Amino acid sequence: MKKKTKWESFWKENIGFVFVIPWLIGFLVFKAYPFLSSLYYSFTDYNLFSGISKFTFDNYVNVFKNPAEIKSLTTTFKYAFMTVPLKLVFALFIAYILNFKIRGVNLFRTAYYIPSILGGSVAIAVLWKALFNDDGLIRMFFANFGIDAPHFLSDPSWALFMICLLRVWQFGSAMVIFLAALKGVPQDLYEAASIDGAGKWKQFFSITIPLISPVIFYNLVTQLVQAFQEFNGPYIITKGGPLGSTTLMSLLIYNNAFTAYQMGKASAQAWVLFIILMFFTILAFWSQNHWVYYADDDGR
Amino acid sequence: MTTMRNEEAVAAMQRKLKRRHIWNLFVRYFVLVLVGLFMVYPLIWMVGATFKTNSEIFTTLNPIPVNPTTQGYVDAMKSSGGNINIWKAMLNTYSYVIPEVIFTIISSVLTAYGFGRFKFKGHDIMFSLMMAMLFLPQVVLNIPQYLLYNKFGWVGSDLYLALIVPTMFATETYFIFMLVQFLHNVPHELEEAAEIDGCNVFQILIRIIVPMLMPAIVSCALFKFMWSSNDFLGPLLYVNTPAKYPATIFVKLSMDADSGFNWNRVLATSLISIMPNIIVFFLAQNQFIDGISAGGVKG
Numbered sequence: 007m008k009k010k011t012k013w014e015s016f017w018k019e020n021i022g023f024v025f026v027i028p029w030l031i032g033f034l035v036f037k038a039y040p041f042l043s044s045l046y047y048s049f050t051d052y053n054l055f056s057g058i059s060k061f062t063f064d065n066y067v068n069v070f071k072n073p074a075e076i077k078s079l080t081t082t083f084k085y086a087f088m089t090v091p092l093k094l095v096f097a098l099f100i101a102y103i104l105n106f107k108i109r110g111v112n113l114f115r116t117a118y119y120i121p122s123i124l125g126g127s128v129a130i131a132v133l134w135k136a137l138f139n140d141d142g143l144i145r146m147f148f149a150n151f152g153i154d155a156p157h158f159l160s161d162p163s164w165a166l167f168m169i170c171l172l173r174v175w176q177f178g179s180a181m182v183i184f185l186a187a188l189k190g191v192p193q194d195l196y197e198a199a200s201i202d203g204a205g206k207w208k209q210f211f212s213i214t215i216p217l218i219s220p221v222i223f224y225n226l227v228t229q230l231v232q233a234f235q236e237f238n239g240p241y242i243i244t245k246g247g248p249l250g251s252t253t254l255m256s257l258l259i260y261n262n263a264f265t266a267y268q269m270g271k272a273s274a275q276a277w278v279l280f281i282i283l284m285f286f287t288i289l290a291f292w293s294q295n296h297w298v299y300y301a302d303d304d305g306r
Numbered sequence: 307m308t309t310m311r312n313e314e315a316v317a318a319m320q321r322k323l324k325r326r327h328i329w330n331l332f333v334r335y336f337v338l339v340l341v342g343l344f345m346v347y348p349l350i351w352m353v354g355a356t357f358k359t360n361s362e363i364f365t366t367l368n369p370i371p372v373n374p375t376t377q378g379y380v381d382a383m384k385s386s387g388g389n390i391n392i393w394k395a396m397l398n399t400y401s402y403v404i405p406e407v408i409f410t411i412i413s414s415v416l417t418a419y420g421f422g423r424f425k426f427k428g429h430d431i432m433f434s435l436m437m438a439m440l441f442l443p444q445v446v447l448n449i450p451q452y453l454l455y456n457k458f459g460w461v462g463s464d465l466y467l468a469l470i471v472p473t474m475f476a477t478e479t480y481f482i483f484m485l486v487q488f489l490h491n492v493p494h495e496l497e498e499a500a501e502i503d504g505c506n507v508f509q510i511l512i513r514i515i516v517p518m519l520m521p522a523i524v525s526c527a528l529f530k531f532m533w534s535s536n537d538f539l540g541p542l543l544y545v546n547t548p549a550k551y552p553a554t555i556f557v558k559l560s561m562d563a564d565s566g567f568n569w570n571r572v573l574a575t576s577l578i579s580i581m582p583n584i585i586v587f588f589l590a591q592n593q594f595i596d597g598i599s600a601g602g603v604k605g
Contacts, residue, residue, distance in 0.1 A: 019425075019426065019427075020426040022425065022429070024420070026416075026421060028413045028416060028474065029476035030432065033475075043450045043453070043454075047449070047453075049451065100337075103456070118342065123583070127580050128538055128553075132572060132573065142524075175345070179598055182598050223569045231443060232363050238539070244394060258447055261450075269453065273449050279443075280443060287441055
């Protein structure tokens with residue numbers, strides 16, 4: 007056998023690194039640098055055209071002082087805390103029913119899943135507007151019966167709810183994930199429980215929920231992260247209105263950065279949103295010790 | 307006598323159970339159909355509405371047009387002033403979506419192979435950083451990325467550089483994660499055999515890893531295709547010449563211009579714009595479902 011040189015053995019030990027070089031470049035250039043630079047910008051009065059003239063904490067102070075920004079923050083919370091629980095409850099409920107021996111389960115699953123796969127598109131936002139606009143289908147339908155339905159998209163107390171509804175309607179992907187998890191719950195556990203006299207509800211809460219809790223946890227985190235960053239719905243359907251009632255944080259950030267060109271201010275708002283998101287993500291991870299059940303410790 | 311009574315009791319019990327079973331079954335199907343109707347009805351109504359006249363569209367919940375017309379489609383295909391129409395916009399969309407999908411797959415597979423099959427200096431720290439990127443929300447990156455791409459001259463680029471170039475560098479962490487997970491469940495024996503036969507790491511990647519990863523690669527490609535073609539914020543930020551607008555932006559603008567009087571045109575334009583996605587979904591339904599289940603269960 008040929009003796010290996012030092013270089014050859016170094017090459018052999020670290021060849022794997024060659025494959026991750028593209029990722030490393032991407033990480034440094036497109037993730038790490040932007041991330042850190044936005045922290046820096048957030049402490050400046052950076053304007054796209056006039057540049058940076060001073061360093062300041064005002065951007066952060068204003069998020070909690072300026073009424074428009076406070077409102078946007080609370081709207082974002084309202085939006086996320088309406089959308090995520092509704093979506094998850096629907097997803098789990100339908101997945102639970104589909105998990106019984108149902109004829110045509112694939113047909114139902116497809117029907118429920120389509121809105122999720124298409125729902126992110128602008129076309130669906132357009133459809134939503136056609137349905138709920140002041141002269142849209144739903145209001146016209148009620149008008150046929152002489153009922154003056156609420157102005158879904160132009161009434162500030164309704165508009166946010168309609169934006170939520172668009173996302174709740176897309177519970178399909180969470181449902182598909184729940185359904186896969188439910189199929190993994192061993193049937194003999196239910197049989198044992200019903201011999202012990204546990205009813206369906208009891209079985210659901212003391213067997214199903216604990217066993218699929220890792221998946222509930224996964225869905226909760228991903229849906230929260232998505233909800234706090236929602237942009238397309240309010241931008242396309244309501245443009246943040248009426249009266250700012252659907253101006254979610256991501257929309258406010260967009261407006262500040264790309265219509266007012268106040269990059270510093272917008273960066274600070276993005277960082278506040280980021281910190282809130284991290285808080286909930288960490289909270290979720292921390293809380294999982296108390297309610298998430300993992301069958302085997304090395305499973306994760 | 308007692309046995310008789312027992313049999314009767316058992317039979318009564320069975321009847322009761324059967325009634326309850328049927329009732330449960332009925333409730334389940336009722337709920338499924340009702341919810342299913344809410345899910346699908348808006349889409350069916352939309353398809354019907356594209357064939358209605360503008361005066362008919364909002365007058366009835368019935369999705370079937372009374373006087374079917376293709377005027378909506380005829381109008382949708384007309385250029386809306388300027389040098390862009392729905393076909394051109396869709397061509398624009400796929401001229402960046404397809405490169406995005408291809409580059410994402412190549413760069414993600416390379417990265418997953420590197421992390422999943424090798425140890426090297428700094429492997430663990432880099433792997434942790436990669437995983438941390440799963441939790442880095444895009445909202446905090448939008449502004450600095452825009453400023454960076456602006457410096458590079460990528461904003462408004464006719465080649466969609468700001469959308470395409472990052473995908474060459476494995477920026478879709480979720481896919482890397484999915485592929486690494488999949489690799490963990492693939493046995494090493496074939497690779498070892500290939501190594502003994504004198505294959506180098508690149509040959510192993512092409513001949514063994516890629517074929518074995520194929521199911522995961524297909525579902526990554528499908529999801530990337532859907533996400534990229536639905537992407538709205540990306541083109542909104544980085545495309546600013548009307549002739550280069552993709553379908554998402556075109557649909558949004560034609561809605562703003564037309565809604566209120568020409569809804570059949572707006573809805574027809576929208577429907578055309580998502581037709582490829584609908585077709586891809588129906589062709590590859592199971593891959594979508596498997597992909598999302600696998601990601602979720604393992605995640």
